[in-house]
Amino acid sequence: xxxxxxxxxxxxxxxxxxxxxxxxxxxxxxxxxxxxxxxxxxxxxxxxxxxxxxxxxxxxxxxxxxxxxxxxxxxxxxxxxxxxxxxxxxxxxxxxxxxxxxxxxxxxxxxxxxxxxxxxxxxxxxxxxxxxxxxxxxxxxxxxxxxxxxxxxxxxxxxxxxxxxxxxxxxxxxxxxxxxxxxxxxxxxxxxxxxxxxxxxxxxxxxxxxxxxxxxxxxxxxxxxxxxxxxxxxxxxxxxxxxxxxxxxxxxxxxxxxxxxxxxxxxxxxxxxxxxxxxxxxxxxxxxxxxxxxxxxxxxxxxxxxxxxxxxxxxxxxxxxxxxxxxxxxxxxxxxxxxxxxxxxxxxxxxxxxxxxxxxxxxxxxxxxxxxxxxxxxxxxxxxxxxxxxxxxxxxxxxxxxxxxxxxxxxxxxxxxxxxxxxxxxxxxxxxxxxxxxxxxxxxxxxxxxxxxxxxxxxxxxxxxxxx
Amino acid sequence: xxxxxxxxxxxxxxxxxxxxxxxxxxxxxxxxxxxxxxxxxxxxxxxxxxxxxxxxxxxxxxxxxxxxxxxxxxxxxxxxxxxxxxxxxxxxxxxxxxxxxxxxxxxxxxxxxxxxxxxxxxxxxxxxxxxxxxxxxxxxxxxxxxxxxxxxxxxxxxxxxxxxxxxxxxxxxxxxxxxxxxxxxxxxxxxxxxxxxxxxxxxxxxxxxxxxxxxxxxxxxxxxxxxxxxxxxxxxxxxxxxxxxxxxxxxxxxxxxxxxxxxxxxxxxxxxxxxxxxxxxxxxxxxxxxxxxxxxxxxxxxxxxxxxxxxxxxxxxxxxxxxxxxxxxxxxxxxxxxxxxxxxxxxxxxxxxxxxxxxxxxxxxxxxxxxxxxxxxxxxxxxxxxxxxxxxxxxxxxxxxxxxxxxxxxxxxxxxxxxxxxxxxxxxxxxxxxxxxxxxxxxxxxxxxxxxxxxxxxxxxxxxxxxx
Numbered sequence: 001x002x003x004x005x006x007x008x009x010x011x012x013x014x015x016x017x018x019x020x021x022x023x024x025x026x027x028x029x030x031x032x033x034x035x036x037x038x039x040x041x042x043x044x045x046x047x048x049x050x051x052x053x054x055x056x057x058x059x060x061x062x063x064x065x066x067x068x069x070x071x072x073x074x075x076x077x078x079x080x081x082x083x084x085x086x087x088x089x090x091x092x093x094x095x096x097x098x099x100x101x102x103x104x105x106x107x108x109x110x111x112x113x114x115x116x117x118x119x120x121x122x123x124x125x126x127x128x129x130x131x132x133x134x135x136x137x138x139x140x141x142x143x144x145x146x147x148x149x150x151x152x153x154x155x156x157x158x159x160x161x162x163x164x165x166x167x168x169x170x171x172x173x174x175x176x177x178x179x180x181x182x183x184x185x186x187x188x189x190x191x192x193x194x195x196x197x198x199x200x201x202x203x204x205x206x207x208x209x210x211x212x213x214x215x216x217x218x219x220x221x222x223x224x225x226x227x228x229x230x231x232x233x234x235x236x237x238x239x240x241x242x243x244x245x246x247x248x249x250x251x252x253x254x255x256x257x258x259x260x261x262x263x264x265x266x267x268x269x270x271x272x273x274x275x276x277x278x279x280x281x282x283x284x285x286x287x288x289x290x291x292x293x294x295x296x297x298x299x300x301x302x303x304x305x306x307x308x309x310x311x312x313x314x315x316x317x318x319x320x321x322x323x324x325x326x327x328x329x330x331x332x333x334x335x336x337x338x339x340x341x342x343x344x345x346x347x348x349x350x351x352x353x354x355x356x357x358x359x360x361x362x363x364x365x366x367x368x369x370x371x372x373x374x375x376x377x378x379x380x381x382x383x384x385x386x387x388x389x390x391x392x393x394x395x396x397x398x399x400x401x402x403x404x405x406x407x408x409x410x411x412x413x414x415x416x417x418x419x420x421x422x423x424x425x426x427x428x429x430x431x432x433x434x435x436x437x438x439x440x441x442x443x444x445x446x447x448x449x450x451x452x453x454x455x456x457x458x459x460x461x462x463x464x465x466x467x468x
Numbered sequence: 469x470x471x472x473x474x475x476x477x478x479x480x481x482x483x484x485x486x487x488x489x490x491x492x493x494x495x496x497x498x499x500x501x502x503x504x505x506x507x508x509x510x511x512x513x514x515x516x517x518x519x520x521x522x523x524x525x526x527x528x529x530x531x532x533x534x535x536x537x538x539x540x541x542x543x544x545x546x547x548x549x550x551x552x553x554x555x556x557x558x559x560x561x562x563x564x565x566x567x568x569x570x571x572x573x574x575x576x577x578x579x580x581x582x583x584x585x586x587x588x589x590x591x592x593x594x595x596x597x598x599x600x601x602x603x604x605x606x607x608x609x610x611x612x613x614x615x616x617x618x619x620x621x622x623x624x625x626x627x628x629x630x631x632x633x634x635x636x637x638x639x640x641x642x643x644x645x646x647x648x649x650x651x652x653x654x655x656x657x658x659x660x661x662x663x664x665x666x667x668x669x670x671x672x673x674x675x676x677x678x679x680x681x682x683x684x685x686x687x688x689x690x691x692x693x694x695x696x697x698x699x700x701x702x703x704x705x706x707x708x709x710x711x712x713x714x715x716x717x718x719x720x721x722x723x724x725x726x727x728x729x730x731x732x733x734x735x736x737x738x739x740x741x742x743x744x745x746x747x748x749x750x751x752x753x754x755x756x757x758x759x760x761x762x763x764x765x766x767x768x769x770x771x772x773x774x775x776x777x778x779x780x781x782x783x784x785x786x787x788x789x790x791x792x793x794x795x796x797x798x799x800x801x802x803x804x805x806x807x808x809x810x811x812x813x814x815x816x817x818x819x820x821x822x823x824x825x826x827x828x829x830x831x832x833x834x835x836x837x838x839x840x841x842x843x844x845x846x847x848x849x850x851x852x853x854x855x856x857x858x859x860x861x862x863x864x865x866x867x868x869x870x871x872x873x874x875x876x877x878x879x880x881x882x883x884x885x886x887x888x889x890x891x892x893x894x895x896x897x898x899x900x901x902x903x904x905x906x907x908x909x910x911x912x913x914x915x916x917x918x919x920x921x922x923x924x925x926x927x928x929x930x931x932x933x934x935x936x
Binding site for chain 2: 027029030031035036037038042045064065069087092093094095096104113116117136137139141153326
């Protein structure tokens with residue numbers, strides 16, 4: 001097979017861009033740093049959205065929609081927040097044919113405008129918790145854009161909630177972090193993630209706690225796949241989100257926010273992709289099985305259509321490729337590039353023997369299967385290969401993560417993977433030193449892997465690595 | 469019952485705004501002309517999206533996503549197109565902390581940027597038809613905004629397709645117009661619509677043909693609920709979208725575009741709402757049935773929860789309202805306002821008699837029903853009331869539409885409804901005269917109601933009315 005992609009081992013970033021181009025996942029947009037998400041890429045994002053949206057609703061949050069444009073003064077109300085964003089903002093100064101009296105910011109996040117409306121909507125403790133989520137586009141001007149990972153415009157969900165107590169806000173942020181983010185990434189994306197707490201220096205502007213899910217990419221660098229923030233009463237104070245308690249007094253709410261974005265598509269590519277392209281986890285894949293007519297021949301198209309119908313009836317997301325006029329090799333390469341988990345190839349010779357060929361993208365096997373056994377073979381393969389992708393990614397991470405005792409060891413180990421090191425051996429000064437060498441503390445975890453309640457808990461472990 | 473809304477007959481526009489506020493469908497955003505879509509309103513839009521999206525996919529189109537920002541020069545390429553939009557544009561002049569060398573337009577539609585990428589993606593006849601759709605926010609600066617109907621930012625789907633022949637483009641635009649727009653509006657929204665052809669003066673900028681679906685609101689004014697355009701080779705020429713045909717020559721494609729927006733939510737309110745609030749068509753309603761605990765009492769909550777479970781098991785979208793500490797009257801008013809098709813009220817007295825009360829929002833009936841019969845009663849009511857809403861809206865339209873012979877008659881009749889008049893009695897001059905009196909030609913139809921192929925077909929009928 002002709003070489004289609006730059007090999008991963010040769011140049012990982014170029015391989016990544018090659019996969020995006022050749023699998024037709026996305027193109028660069030006309031404005032620097034923006035992207036066009038093509039149907040193949042969009043279908044993946046749409047599947048992510050559907051599954052996460054169901055999880056968000058199961059956690060009790062409701063979807064809503066807030067405006068794209070935010071008056072500039074909103075961002076100034078929370079000082080730390082505006083500092084965090086100001087160099088990244090896109091600003092509308094003209095509209096309706098004239099200059100505006102107040103410039104409008106294109107939302108970099110909807111925190112501030114949602115805060116404003118929460119203040120209007122929350123009156124008494126009966127209105128709490130208020131659990132909102134929004135699917136939207138946001139804009140943050142990127143100096144060094146990279147498709148899906150850092151784009152000037154990206155798509156995301158942002159959850160924003162208000163609670164009567166700190167304990168309730170904390171519990172809710174953790175519920176989302178576990179059931180919507182961690183479980184989704186493990187179960188659907190087949191990506192092992194480390195949930196942990198960000199250090200003070202890595203926290204979201206205005207947050208009292210930022211939790212992250214960190215995944216190891218195929219080059220052993222880290223990608224932050226999603227974050228959940230406790231905002232304490234900071235935003236509620238800045239936006240005057242108050243409630244009258246059952247006892248009668250008026251108090252500020254405790255708020256949270258949490259987000260994941262199209263960046264996850266980039267993570268998916270970098271975790272599971274190989275030198276032949278993308279490999280999609282079966283549970284996520286928009287097309288789980290592609291029935292392919294190898295070439296025209298007696299009964300071939302009919303047999304392929306029947307397999308398509310049988311697979312669809314068994315609940316498999318299946319596509320029939322009967323373009324017998326396009327060379328089979330090219331179509332097979334495209335299916336590999338796009339990461340379709342299973343191909344069922346139907347050609348005259350195999351058909352004469354009562355078989356089709358089942359080619360599995362994930363483990364690379366390819367074997368003839370009697371027609372009557374294809375559905376069972378495919379459904380079993382989809383289950384097995386979902387697990388296999390996860391196991392492979394976990395094994396890769398294990399092989400590239402070491403426990404070390406000192407900061408120096410950790411910085412060295414982080415050149416080729418992740419290092420786990422006692423947080424007491426790093427601290428804020430050590431973190432600055434590591435940052436100077438392009439190594440960051442990805443998160444803090446307890447020795448048993450659970451989520452810390454505070455930065456200063458004893459025995460915390462810091463996970464260090466290079467990151468996207 | 470205390471008066472919650474301005475009566476429709478007293479002040480229709482104020483009633484409309486009251487419904488939106490009191491049913492908590494939307495709020496005004498902080499920037500003039502923008503809106504915040506609240507969870508109750510969003511759930512309606514989400515249901516619209518889901519059904520339409522399935523129809524769009526069934527018609528063979530694929531979703532994709534194109535950037536929010538468009539370089540200003542793109543809009544200049546199709547002269548008529550930029551003229552149509554320039555006073556409505558919002559312009560980003562600063563980003564990333566400095567002034568941009570070229571201002572960016574916030575998309576008023578993605579026509580131009582999609583044209584640019586179609587040109588890249590289409591090479592040969594094998595790449596055609598290229599059938600794309602996008603769900604996105606767009607911005608058109610509104611001088612006289614009205615929630616859902618005319619907002620500076622709105623949400624929509626925009627389909628864009630490229631074809632090898634005019635006939636194929638035309639057939640596809642019609643397929644969408646019928647199966648995605650008309651059928652959806654009739655079957656899901658229970659809104660009778662008139663599909664027709666726009667006059668030359670009312671066409672989309674750059675189109676060779678614009679088809680519309682027009683609905684009559686509760687004040688007998690018209691709302692354009694969706695449009696489908698044939699763009700001829702105009703956009704393909706401006707953006708150089710060409711293909712090599714099977715015979716070998718290079719030709720320009722024929723393109724179409726088609727869109728519907730959050731404006732449909734406004735139409736839904738204005739067609740079906742009454743003096744007690746919104747009335748949602750059961751097939752569309754996010755919550756079809758609300759089981760309500762009237763007040764606490766022996767076995768009440770258990771019985772209500774059982775009914776909820778039974779209804780859910782029967783496939784009904786059901787919500788349990790067990791807030792016995794909130795006055796029942798207030799909760800019932802809220803359910804009426806939000807247009808929940810059926811309420812099932814469970815209280816101690818009825819329960820003692822083995823009954824629950826089934827209250828139907830659409831026909832206003834209310835009667836006790838034996839517990840064992842509730843599921844059957846509710847599912848039957850949902851079917852009946854879907855049809856009833858449609859029949860009522862159709863009867864209202866019939867009662868407010870007359871056939872008249874002359875333009876003068878038509879303009880007069882259009883003060884209180886719609887007039888059907890021979891297009892030959894109107895013509896371009898007559899259209900200008902009507903426009904001067906705030907009456908527009910909503911569309912042209914054939915005498916048998918079917919879609920014309922051209923403006924100059926003999927015997928066309930013009931539908932005239934006032935419009936939103």
